[in-house]
Amino acid sequence: MQSPASAGGRILHLGLGAFHRAHQAVFLQTLHDLGDRAWTLAGGNLRPDDAATLAALRQSGGAYTLETVAPDGTRSYQRITAIQQVLPWEPDLGALIATGADPATRIVSFTVTEAGYGPLLFGALAAILRLRMEQAAGPLTLLSCDNLRHNGDRSRAGLLQFIEAAGEPALLDWVRANTTSPNAMVDRITPRPAPEVAARVQAATGVHDPAALMAESFLQWVVEDRFAAGRPAWERAGVQMVADVTPYEEAKIRLLNATHSCIGWAGVLAGHRYVHEGARDPRVRRLAFEYATNDAIPALEPSPLDLAAYRDSVLDRFGNAAIVDTNQRIVMDSFAKIPAFIVPTFRDRLAQGGSIASVAVLPALFLAFLRRWHEGRLPFEHQDQAMDEALGHALCASADPVAAFVQVEPVWGSLAGDARVVDAIRQASDRIRAFAQPA
Ligand code: CS2
Numbered sequence: 001m002q003s004p005a006s007a008g009g010r011i012l013h014l015g016l017g018a019f020h021r022a023h024q025a026v027f028l029q030t031l032h033d034l035g036d037r038a039w040t041l042a043g044g045n046l047r048p049d050d051a052a053t054l055a056a057l058r059q060s061g062g063a064y065t066l067e068t069v070a071p072d073g074t075r076s077y078q079r080i081t082a083i084q085q086v087l088p089w090e091p092d093l094g095a096l097i098a099t100g101a102d103p104a105t106r107i108v109s110f111t112v113t114e115a116g117y118g119p120l121l122f123g124a125l126a127a128i129l130r131l132r133m134e135q136a137a138g139p140l141t142l143l144s145c146d147n148l149r150h151n152g153d154r155s156r157a158g159l160l161q162f163i164e165a166a167g168e169p170a171l172l173d174w175v176r177a178n179t180t181s182p183n184a185m186v187d188r189i190t191p192r193p194a195p196e197v198a199a200r201v202q203a204a205t206g207v208h209d210p211a212a213l214m215a216e217s218f219l220q221w222v223v224e225d226r227f228a229a230g231r232p233a234w235e236r237a238g239v240q241m242v243a244d245v246t247p248y249e250e251a252k253i254r255l256l257n258a259t260h261s262c263i264g265w266a267g268v269l270a271g272h273r274y275v276h277e278g279a280r281d282p283r284v285r286r287l288a289f290e291y292a293t294n295d296a297i298p299a300l301e302p303s304p305l306d307l308a309a310y311r312d313s314v315l316d317r318f319g320n321a322a323i324v325d326t327n328q329r330i331v332m333d334s335f336a337k338i339p340a341f342i343v344p345t346f347r348d349r350l351a352q353g354g355s356i357a358s359v360a361v362l363p364a365l366f367l368a369f370l371r372r373w374h375e376g377r378l379p380f381e382h383q384d385q386a387m388d389e390a391l392g393h394a395l396c397a398s399a400d401p402v403a404a405f406v407q408v409e410p411v412w413g414s415l416a417g418d419a420r421v422v423d424a425i426r427q428a429s430d431r432i433r434a435f436a437q438p439a
Contacts, residue, residue: 008038264330
């Protein structure tokens with residue numbers, strides 16, 4: 001389905017967390033600031049999360065202040081008013097479903113994290129789509145804004161499976177014919193808002209804003225141009241509208257997210273609390289640089305992007321001290337991040353007949369990090385939704401943690417048990433022993 005021209009409409013966004021408010025809402029704000037107000041945002045949450053921020057946003061009519069910090073530390077403040085309807089959370093998601101089914105809504109976007117691709121999201125989307133079918137409310141684009149490879153295809157496959165399992169063949173046909181799910185790459189480092197942000201916003205603008213938040217100045221969104229019922233003229237706001245997002249998302253996942261994890265694990269082991277401390281620590285930075293240069297970039301080539309320049313810009317972004325992003329946030333959900341961010345580089349390098357010595361440092365760092373967790377020696381509470389804690393402890397307690405870890409099929413897939421991987425991680429573990437020693 002091509003993108004038919006449209007006079008405008010509403011985007012319903014599910015998941016009013018910091019990332020949505022620092023990313024997609026900002027692109028629409030740019031259009032509003034250019035005088036193009038054809039599209040507006042409505043938003044709400046699928047779960048009763050962060051009720052205080054939702055209440056603050058309802059109070060302000062969806063408006064809030066975003067602080068951004070540039071690589072040189074310069075801070076800027078922007079009032080965001082693109083979200084014009086803040087929907088209340090209700091146990092039956094009534095307001096979200098009614099708004100999604102309204103004919104004026106032409107895009108339903110979402111940021112629910114990888115763990116959110118389950119019955120709650122799919123149930124809400126199915127309810128919206130069922131009503132749209134019954135009421136002839138028109139086609140709809142389903143736009144994932146989560147940091148996942150092929151996020152549109154993945155969310156669509158889950159949704160179709162959900163509807164099929166529910167035994168609704170008519171709805172299944174309607175969804176196939178009347179919706180699209182473009183893939184998109186999203187990028188902006190957005191730490192969890194710390195209390196200092198609201199204090200700085202008040203000092204700089206005079207406004208007391210409990211929904212204030214902070215992000216880096218860098219901002220990127222690359223979206224496949226397959227919209228079922230029109231879209232904002234996002235290209236005017238700097239969104240890259242493309243036919244295929246694959247090269248952008250692979251570069252981002254492997255050179256930004258995997259490198260971030262590397263710095264997060266190594267940073268924790270080296271005793272750092274914040275990402276920028278690791279990115280500026282020559283021992284940590286070297287491991288990240290070598291991973292990117294020796295293994296990740298060769299696996300990504302050929303690419304239409306300048307991968308070396310991308311690597312350098314990512315490492316510079318991580319070094320920005322004003323972002324004060326924590327290693328705790330970066331190492332969260334490591335069990336889901338390793339298969340998504342890191343294992344594909346092992347697979348590609350082995351297929352190329354190339355070395356895996358530098359990428360093997362990443363799981364070696366993770367295992368050393370996990371040992372700290374196992375021994376109760378982390379300086380923060382570690383959250384990993386995809387990790388079975390008993391398995392995590394068993395791996396660390398085993399006689400050969402590297403071999404035991406490489407057996408874990410949900411992490412390694414077809415590489416599970418591969419002797420080349422085991423060997424490379426063992427050698428890498430020796431290399432990083434200086435970090436892994438008790439502080
Ligand atoms: C981080 C991301 O948690 C992580 O793995 O790498 O949240 C990162 O900050 C964003 O993808 C930046 O766009």
